Amino acid sequence: MRDCLRGAYEMHVHTSPDVTARKCGDLELARRFRGAGLAGALIKCHYADTAARAALLNEQFAQLHFAGGVTLNNSVGGLNPEAVAASGKMGGRIVWFPTMDSRSYQEFRKQNGTSGVDSSGCIDVLDGRGNLIPEALAVLETAKRYKMLVGTGHVSAAEGLALVRAGAKVGCQVILTHADNPAxxxxxxxxxxAAALGAIVEHCYFTTYYKRTPIETIAAQIWAVGVERVILSTDFGQPQSPYSDEGLSQYADLLAAQGFSNAELGMMFRDTPARLLGFER
Structure with a gap:
């Protein structure tokens, strides 16, 4: 494993328990990270809060740092500030705006031929005039109160930029979730x-591994934005995907071949994630 990954954090990984099959559970992830020399992870679930799970991992693996949060799909009431507050009180570090229940995401699936798409329960972030709805603004205010990061989830770029602009006014740290994902x-x-307004741009290995976004495109976007405004993760957890630690290593190798130095990769894999999660040493 490259030196740039020693003490690195995985900022986007799905583990079990979950409502869908996953590559591994929380405990196996932690054991693998300990063996690989990684520092910890931000655990994501589309349908349930992961703050308590992260807290339990931190009790069992004192040398690692784990964090969790809540995703605002219908299972937690959609754009529900109370769900955000509850997560924040449990130590949740992030709130993701809708993912699987985002109207934009469901429309993308429908356009790409996914069967069984039902848009009746989809969640909107903007009103008919293109303004953030009051519930979205309340979520940002709550995230600010509990010092939580804000991920854009699977909302459209237009919705995500509206969140970035509003977040800058409120004082929230917004992350563009897998900004290169075709969805x-x-x-x-x-x-x-977004970066000029203070947002962080996330690139996930998932899109490159599954041949949706070439590594050359990722590299060009990182150079354009600046490594200091970027974090790198995998978005792995699918049974057919590599383990997260394997994915991080592969991603680092591919980006090194694109000309990124160990220091630049260390900033995107380790330093900026540690700062965002409050785990700076």
């Missing part, structure tokens, strides 16, 4: 705009 892709100019 919610942000153009390079949109990524630059």
């Amino acid at each position: 919610d892709v942000y153009t390079t100019d949109q990524q630059r705009e």
Whole structure:
């Protein structure tokens, strides 16, 4: 494993228990990270809060740091500030805006031929005039109160940028969730705009591993935005995907071949994630 990954954090990984099959559980992830020399992870679930799970891992693996949070899909009441507050009180470090129940995401699935798509329960972030709805603003205010990060989830780029602009006014740290993913892709100019407003741009190995976004495209977007405004993760957890630690290593190798130095990779894999999660040493 490259030196840039010693003490690195995985900022986007799905583990079990979950409502869908996952590559491994929380405990196996922690054991693998300990053996690989990684520092910890931000655990994500589309349908349930992971703050308590992270707290239990931290009790069992004192040398590692885990964090969790809540995703605002219908299972927690959608854009529900009370769910955000509850997560924050349990130590949740992030709130993700809707993912699987985002209207934009469901429309993307429908356009790409996914069967059984039902848009009746989809969650909107903007009103008919393109403004953030009051519930979205209340979520941002609650996230600010509990010092939680804000992930854009699977909302569209237009919705995500609206969250970035509002978040900048409120004082929230917003992360563009897998900004290169075709389901919610942000153009390079949109990524630059978000970064200029203080947002962090996330790139996940998932899109490159599954041949949806070439590594050359990822590299060009990182160079355009600046390594200091980027974090790198995997978005793994699918049974057919590599383990998260394997994915991080593969991603680092591919980006090194694109010309990124160990120091630059260390910033995106380790330093900025540690700062965002409050785990700076």
